[in-house]
Amino acid sequence: MAGGIAGVLAVVAAWIAFLAADRQARVTRKAAEREQWWHRAEWALTLARSDHRVDRLIGIRALEPLRTEATATEYEMILAVTHAVSGGAVDTGEGAMDNRSSVRRRFPWQKTIA
Secondary structure (H helix, E strand, O other), rough: OOHHHHHHHHHHHHHHHHHHHHHHHOOOOOOHHOOOHHHHHHHHHHHHHHOOOOHHHHHHHHHHHHHHOOOHHHHHHHHHHEEEEEEEEOOOOOOOOHHHHOOOOOOOOOOOOO
């Protein structure tokens, strides 16, 4: 009987260790994702503040997809920078992810903007 209880306790201990390791792996993965997001955001924000118009446009465009993964504070930061560098011309309402209508410059790899 003691062997049966020891076996059950061993399984329970293994399950608890598995859950702890799984949780730690998820926390570590989420932290790595946030770190990568921040590296992309820093790159885009640096471009958005550039003195060169094309770099600013690239930076603002690069910030658009980052908005969906941003925390509320990060989102406000992105809005502040985009408004500051664009004079408020960046659409932040519904459909803000498709901001092509405010960009008139054509790049060789870009489809014609109507």
